[in-house]
Amino acid sequence: MEAFEILLQANFWAAAIRIATPLIFGVIGALICERAGVLNLGIEGIFVAGAMAGWLAVYLGAGLWTGVAIAALVGALFGLLHGLFTVILGLSQHVTGIGITLFATSAAYFGYRVAFPSVTEPPRIMAFQPLDLAALKLIPVIGPALAQQTALTWLAFACVALAALILYRTPLGLAIRAVGDNPASVDAQGLSVAGLRMGALAAGSALMALGGAFLTMSAFNAFFFGMINGRGWVCIALTVFASWRPEKALIGALLFGAFDAYQVRLQTLAGGIVPSQVFLMMPYILSIVALVLVARRADYPRALMKPYIKGER
Numbered sequence: 001m002e003a004f005e006i007l008l009q010a011n012f013w014a015a016a017i018r019i020a021t022p023l024i025f026g027v028i029g030a031l032i033c034e035r036a037g038v039l040n041l042g043i044e045g046i047f048v049a050g051a052m053a054g055w056l057a058v059y060l061g062a063g064l065w066t067g068v069a070i071a072a073l074v075g076a077l078f079g080l081l082h083g084l085f086t087v088i089l090g091l092s093q094h095v096t097g098i099g100i101t102l103f104a105t106s107a108a109y110f111g112y113r114v115a116f117p118s119v120t121e122p123p124r125i126m127a128f129q130p131l132d133l134a135a136l137k138l139i140p141v142i143g144p145a146l147a148q149q150t151a152l153t154w155l156a157f158a159c160v161a162l163a164a165l166i167l168y169r170t171p172l173g174l175a176i177r178a179v180g181d182n183p184a185s186v187d188a189q190g191l192s193v194a195g196l197r198m199g200a201l202a203a204g205s206a207l208m209a210l211g212g213a214f215l216t217m218s219a220f221n222a223f224f225f226g227m228i229n230g231r232g233w234v235c236i237a238l239t240v241f242a243s244w245r246p247e248k249a250l251i252g253a254l255l256f257g258a259f260d261a262y263q264v265r266l267q268t269l270a271g272g273i274v275p276s277q278v279f280l281m282m283p284y285i286l287s288i289v290a291l292v293l294v295a296r297r298a299d300y301p302r303a304l305m306k307p308y309i310k311g312e313r
Contacts, residue, residue, distance in 0.1 A: 006265050013145035013258075017153060018219055020257030022047070022211035024156040026235035027242065027249040028163050029207030033079075035167065035244055036200035037180035037303040041097025042082050043208050044232030045104030050075045050209025052108035055216035055223045056115065058125045068152070068213055075209025078104050079201040087197045090307035101232070109225060122222035128152055150218045152210070157250075159207060164246040176200055180301035183308040193308050208232070234287065241291050243298045255290070259283035 006012050026043060033040040040046075054071030058064055078100055085096040116123065128150035136147040167173035175196055179186045183193045211231065216223045234256060242248035260283045 010144035014148040015261040016257040020253040021153045023253035025211035027238040029204040030239045032204035039093045042100025045101035046208040047212035047228045048108045049104040051212030051216045054213035071209045071213035072206040076202040076206040079205025083198040083201040127221040128218040152218045
């Protein structure tokens with residue numbers, strides 16, 4: 001019974017939303033890239049680079065929102081680098097993405113060691129604080145949970161709505177979806193396939209970097225090695241789970257956040273009887289099961305991972 005009561009606690013849902021927030025940024029970013037036909041496996045490294053860049057900017061004296069902007073800019077630059085190799089030069093998206101992850105991660109760690117060569121623990125910053133939204137507390141369970149969130153969580157929700165609006169209600173969104181399905185038809189209309197894909201990569205990678213920035217500037221107040229912990233790869237899986245639709249991406253991220261928050265509380269209830277590793281792998285097992293159930297019905301972009309060369313059939 002206690003295991004069920006956890007689901008009715010505002011603190012549980014507050015934790016689930018916090019865990020889901022970087023995934024929301026990441027999965028929307030991956031979705032935009034893939035809708036344009038480019039698989040961005042650089043997401044894990046872009047998370048790390050965004051986390052480091054935003055945090056370091058604030059530590060050096062920039063404002064919090066300036067740090068967010070710098071993190072997004074760094075992410076966009078890595079996205080453009082990925083596009084240079086995959087869109088312009090037509091190289092393997094898999095290999096280039098892994099290379100971007102290794103490069104971005106190594107650059108972030110190297111920069112940290114150069115900036116702080118002798119620290120024994122990560123320096124701290126004044127992170128985003130929860131917004132004081134008293135009216136939300138009147139809503140049972142979910143209201144108090146939302147009232148505990150910071151501005152970056154609300155920005156993540158806004159990005160979901162904005163992505164859905166642009167992709168399905170604007171000519172730009174139609175062009176992005178078309179370039180991911182049939183780039184030749186986009187080219188025939190006089191639009192730039194390379195330009196659309198590069199723009200999608202820049203925007204999507206900027207959002208990925210915000211996922212990392214959330215961790216160092218909202219969830220925590222420091223940067224440390226290993227803090228991303230595979231979140232980028234989870235976002236790639238959630239993109240498939242969501243069938244490349246923003247609203248389903250939000251649901252998938254919240255489900256994973258709920259699974260993760262739930263396993264922590266189940267460990268406490270179990271009292272050491274069950275090995276902790278069993279609980280730690282629960283969110284990933286449940287995510288794999290959900291992915292298997294929906295993957296066969298997923299309507300994937302037809303030109304995903306296919307380089308487009310003008311005039312070539």
